[in-house]
Amino acid sequence: MSTPQKSGRTVFGRLSLSERTFVADALRTETVGGMLLLVAAVAAVVWANVPALHHGYETFRDVHLGPGVLGLNLSLEHWAADGLLAVFFFVAGIELKRELVAGDLRDPRAAALPVAAAVCGMAAPALVYTVVNVVGGGSLGGWAVPTATDIAFALAVLAVLGTSLPNALRAFLLTLAVVDDLLAILIIAVFFTDQLNFAALGGAFAGLVLFWLLLRKNVRGWYVYVPLALVIWGLMYNSGVHATIAGVAMGLMLRCTRRDGEEHSPGEHIEHLVRPLSAGLAVPLFALFSAGVLVSGKALGDVFTAPETLGVVLGLVVGKALGIFGGTWLTARFTSASLSSELAWPDVFAVASLAGIGFTVSLLIGELAFADDALLTDEVKAAVLIGSVIAALFSAVLLKIRNAKYRALWEAEERDEDQDGVPDIYQEGRPEYHLRMAALYEEKAAEHRRLAEVAAGEGAGGERPA
Template identity: 50%
Template structure:
């Protein structure tokens, strides 16, 4: 029963993420137009407006609510997908997992080293190396769906598995590198909340009246613990059951993904992008971009480091017999997919905010946006050329 549901679940995931990629680009474009228009002050005023009670440090700016609150939903869905892939999906066996895991590691280390080397000595370089690590799965799958209709389906599976591992590494970096002043009491509350969530999953409790309050408590506790609040979403996603019981049509992870993923793709991530992608692209900003070594490191990391890291590691793993090449996938297909790996968007924008102060983060975000656009165009061109050469 489980294997029979996987193709439909995978297809649903692709469709939702493809739609999400389109909405994500539209939100980022709206942010850029808004910030570079005469109404720029209204954008800043809205982003910096404070909402919420002072209790439990919940009085946050709109931009922070989008970053810490809405992205927690996105990371919850990522956690669900990661758990499914690890237990019953493309990462559940060694034969399936080796290539995308190695490719993801190569695709994380190479751009990080390039960014670190180029930006060495610049203010904030100690953490800015993390910015070009992540691949935006919604954006990348959106491009692949639009122009890669003739590429083998194994390419989509490889890209999805690669992005899942990529997300896991990015999550680990956020949890370790960007945690500060860990507070034991809130962390203990979060741990108890996660334990209650796990117990409820074990007892097959299904009512949202239990899970929603527990999720809110865990998120607030993590927010106040010094660990980045999005980690709460990942933790709960990983604790959700993915195997079906006898007579059960869909496991809880599948039900939750079906309900929440469209909200994440259509609302949570685009709203975050709206408030994260608002950077000035006037002549002065572009001149700063050209002379900023961290921005240059980000651009080289995404446009050069990502494809080289992913493709080079994959090629070595295949040629040395460590992993098998996905069925029907030629080397040029793999290269085109690896170029799409250079599309860093959602998590890269988040890491820019976490790594740098506001002024430097704006320059880094501009580099992310321009590099992601470049990677999407190069990847699309490679896919189109491949399609034309097909017999």
């Protein structure tokens, strides 16, 4: 009698063809943006630490622009954190909406894994930070700093390493980051909102309602939505709620399902247009203005001795890895989900370690958490940079150990012998695929026979066949 097999969903199994195409397009843009992010971060650190240039860096990012009468006379550093990152969170809102209505998160059973992993991946770093600071007598205000994952930075690390991760693991990392961004947005909105200006908040809410009504009426034209979005952003900034919340709110309002005759939904179309602006300009410029911290032997030593900075480093390196891996394992252990036979749990732990790269949002939360202490803010930024580098190096070692296995899986996923643009793995059960492959193999066999006849004719000194 055969042993009954466990029924249920396969964790990190093969993606659908449409989901695979979306993930490939999204990751391609994020990877390029991640490269620019790395360049901007390195440039900021060099700019801030070269003695002849340090003063110029401080002066440049403190330049103020904008209409003071509207409460928007901000420094370039604040324009980057409050303005440009609103574009980043706008794209995050569209990604989240798409995942909820057309991606993995639309199915509660499929959503359980990335949601559980993301929640545990944010709770564990916060717990690690809290424990370190309770024991060390530090400030608990930075508990949220190590909770975020920077997907662009993580994918840039993958691109630099040249690691051929299977598409399912890449999709998990992307979906995890989407949920992570949502939770980070909620943390910013709930815990880092000071005094509220209810008039401005009411105006921002009215603007969002108008934005939604225009979308419902299918009103088109960037000249309608861009000015309205700027007004909503300005009102949200003056309300006391962090201005990036306006970006994610507008992103969530876009329709991400296709109607009859549509090649792309409005959300997909706008995301395709705005994502390069977010990944290629907004986030790198934010890094340029925020990552410029002084790095010295004493500063590096302080990172590993002060409880606030040590809590950030351990939260990113230890808390993220254990939280995401633990959430994934518990979900698979106590539900009907099972790990793909092609992967092993160390693979999941390697990706979980990669999620410890918490750059963009961690820097933003660090600025908000210690806004009244400029010295501690810079020290926490340095801790974010160091923790992200350690997490990147640690995950690189883990991924390289299994790189040969990953490459074999990736090549199997990408194989397209009939060259029809669709990987063979998605067609192997279809009769027409087998007919095409039989014709292809017969063509190759005929070519081999012809070459054999040529070789035989030349070897016998006879006349070469035509």
